[in-house]
Amino acid sequence: MRVEDPTALRCEPEHGCITCGDEAIALRVVTVDESGLALCEDELGRHTTIEVALIGPVAPGDGLLAHAGTAIAQLPREEVPA
């Protein structure tokens, strides 16, 4: 079972909802499971689960741009969050 980080990305109305705002976020892939879900990390070390079916195979260390829990684009190597 995947364990989510308690500080994972959330939709917070007090601080603006990134999903409602049509905002996408840069993430780094940590692990990928066989069902097409990837555990990812943002630049602050927060973890979230992302659907990667739209961008093809990804591997740990790859960068992606995610919106509403789904990766919508891959990022060039130099733009992957550290």
Next chain:
Amino acid sequence: MKYVDEFRDPELGRVLASEIVNLVEPGRHYKLMEVCGGHTHSIYKFGIDDLLPENVELVHGPGCPVCVIPMGRVDDGIAMAHQPDVIFTCFGDMMRIPGSDGSLLDAKAEGADIRMVYSPLDALRIAKENPDRDVVFFAIGFETTAPSTALTLKRARMEGVENFFCMCNHVTIVPPLRALLDSPDMRLDGFVGPGHVSTVVGARPFEFIPSEYEKPIVVAGFEPLDVLQAVEMILRQIAEGRCEVENQYKRVVPYEGNQRALEVLAEVFELRPHFEWRGLGFISQSGLKISEAYAEFDAERKYSVPGVRVADPKACQCGEVLKGVIKPFECKVFGTACTPERPIGTCMVSSEGACAAYYNYGRFAREREVV
């Protein structure tokens, strides 16, 4: 920070600002619309409009997903949320959008089981954790968000989840742009095109803007230099007598879009004949509904809802703001009866809404002084 610092370089910003000054004709007024609420947010957060000559005006478009949801759809969602044994899920800003008799947040306070989620996947997880309850996901957003909903419905089917339903309010970006261009009270000189929507649909769908309406459009990223460069590219097209689709956000947006995402959208959704947009009225083929192939997940087939069109409050001028006809501070209730804490109109709710962006970054005070 990589991916951010190079797009916030003040020196490069000054160079671009000076190139913009050289491109504009004195005495001519340029009215450019930034389509996406994310651009509106960046413009006021970083003061991009302050770098532009006085005769270059940025007006705000309809690309804020929660801002365009009409009150009647909020009422329909609240009616579903009050059904017995329903867990109703939606994104955070959506909870504060006023319906005719309160918001989803008010309904939650009255006892409805309404939960905030970051993604449709979170809503599906709630459904799997509560097999004896029906979980309804209130789906909103443009083509940026719709693929996530579509993939989640495919996953629900794959995993055999039978208590997950979706109330689909997804919309598409091209029809409202066409409606704006056809509107007699609009005179626009060009568009800053949406960045994240275009990662899905690509830049090609915007070709009708130069070919049919002879206006330039530049798809842009969201960092300050992205927006400033897009403005420079639009003004350069005008100065050189060109009119085309350009892609400033090439590092993320492929011209043809994401084909897998488009295929998933075509499989799971179909176009509604009409959909109501707040402030813009009914626009043909601008909204998505769940396709026959995925009908078992359609919350609107399972639950009866009022389905009544509700007029916006008379004092609220979100419609004019969404069409770029007036600036937020020109609305009679801006900053007085309507604030981010107690919004009357949708544009004051989301941080991407034009009114909230003005309010949060101090444009209220500054613009009032000018007026």
